Amino acid sequence: MSIVLNHLIVPAADKTAAATFLADLLGLPVSAPSGPFVPVRVNDDLALDFDDRHQVQPGHYAFLVDDDTFDAVLGRLRESESIAYGSGPGHGWDRQINHLGGGRGVYVRDPNGHSYELFTAVP
Structure with missing residues (x-):
């Protein structure tokens, strides 16, 4: 195993x-x-x-997702005005995505301060 x-x-x-x-x-x-x-x-x-x-200690959780899942998540993010998301740590919660490594990525902040990163593989 x-x-x-x-x-x-x-x-x-x-x-x-x-x-x-x-x-x-x-x-x-x-x-x-x-x-x-x-x-x-x-x-x-x-x-x-x-x-x-x-006690909550904010963490970072990264998910490699396929394009369809990324598109669905991005659609939900764009529909919400209350969820903070953005292109990366250097850009804050700018409501944009990134293209690091040739794929697409987004960071999402949850109400506990955790950062969820979703990114696609390089095509």
Whole structure:
């Protein structure tokens, strides 16, 4: 068996709200609570388990996505006036995308201060 990242614990002020934010962003369902966690299954191997028992320390979570997923996420971002997103750390939340490495990318700030990065592979 190869090494597979199975889950990450994501600290949140409100685990249900934080899980719902990411699930809505990515077009995924929120899974049923599991113990103290509210999981969002990103793919067959990885779940992000949202937990509100501890202090929030903002983190950075990067997702390699296909073009269709990127377009769907970008569409949801453009429809929302309340979600901060942008082309990268050097440009703030400028509501633009980047073309680093020849693909497309965007950074999204969640209500807990986490930064979600979504990017496509180079064509």
